[in-house]
Amino acid sequence: MNKPNTAPFAEWHAPAHWRAVDFISDLHLQAGDPATFDAWQQLLQAQHSQRADALFILGDLFEVWVGDDVLPSTAAPGSRTEADDHRFWRTCAAVLRTYSQHTPVFFMHGNRDFLFGTAALSACGMQGLPDPTVLVFQAQRWLLSHGDALCIDDTDYMRFRAMVRQPDWQRDFLAKPLSEREAIARSLRQQSQAHKAGTTGDSTRWSDVDEPTARDWLQRSDCNTLIHGHTHRPAQHDLGDGLQRIVLSDWDLNAQPQRAEVLRLDAQGPHRRLLAPASRHPCRRPV
Incomplete structure (x- = not known):
């Protein structure tokens, strides 16, 4: 098998005064899911005493992203409509911009929002991170990734991923009218949903991270x-020889039971913080 990464690993060194950082991923925010948006917004509006020193978003914050021109600061006159989705993206950007004024936010592309560009990062007040990145925090090294590049057994997806991450493909796609890009995205989502239905909705049958590659x-x-x-299978896996991987939770406030977790990293190590359904206030539990 081809290893998905052979280049040197990027590194981010946390400032010495940081005491805690939070990680989230796979919220798949979309206009049709206000419950998950509300939980995310309330997390970002938590009291100062509950906040970490930084927030790391490890991909798939959004269900889909077809280009930065859905935001008003980057859209040419007449190039977009006032669709519900577009208003929703602008609301998300405003929430992030407000939060980033007091807490640094770092964003890593996922498989749903890999077209999130520099203009959108600026509009949201976020800093982009390459995938993977080493976080050096409190004298330890933590490897961060969305995770999809490690699912190498899913050969169809890996071919698709290699294609859409090419600069030429992205340039050609972003040159298409916004309405056409949105139609293509809807078609791809329908194909993805059909694939999941073909596995009877059982996520354990979907491709997982290749542990030798990890x-x-x-x-x-x-x-x-x-x-x-990425995998929507929150867990902690022992890889042997003192190595491990920690899988973040996806978010779905419409599921039963509801799913919405933050992974906090502090002097005590990593621990999960559940968002209580009623109050949305995080409750600590072990990884």
Whole structure:
């Protein structure tokens, strides 16, 4: 099998005064899911005493992103309509921009929002991170990734991923009218939903992270722990030799039971913070 990453690993060194950082991924925010948006917004509006020193978003914050021209600061006159989706993206950008004024926000592309560009990052007040990135925090090294590049057994997806991450493909796609891009995105979502229905909705039958490749990444990056999302299977996996991977929760406030977790990393190590359904105030539990 081809290893998905052979380049040097990017690094981000946290400031010495940071005491806690939060990680989230796979919220898949969309206009048709106000419950998940409300939980996310209330998390970002938590009291100062509950906030971490930084927020790391490890991909798929949005259900889909077809180009930065859905935001008013980047749209040419007459190039967009006032659709519900567009108003929703602008609301999300405003929430992030307000939060980033007091807390640094770092964003890593996922498989749904890989077209999130520099203009959108600026509009949201976020800083982009390459996938993967080593976070150096409190004298330890933590490897961060969305996780989809490690699902190498899903050969169809890996071919698709290699194609859409090419600059030429992205330039050609973004040159299409916004309405055409949105139609293509709807078609791709329908295909994805049909694929999931074909596996009877059982996420355990979907491709998972290849653990030998995860071990290789950890060894080459000189890290002991990989933190990632994408698979929607929150867990902690022992990879042997002191190596592990921690899988972030996806968010779905319409599911039963509801899913919405934040992974906090502090002096005590990583621990999950559940958003209580009634109050949305995080409750700590072990990883």
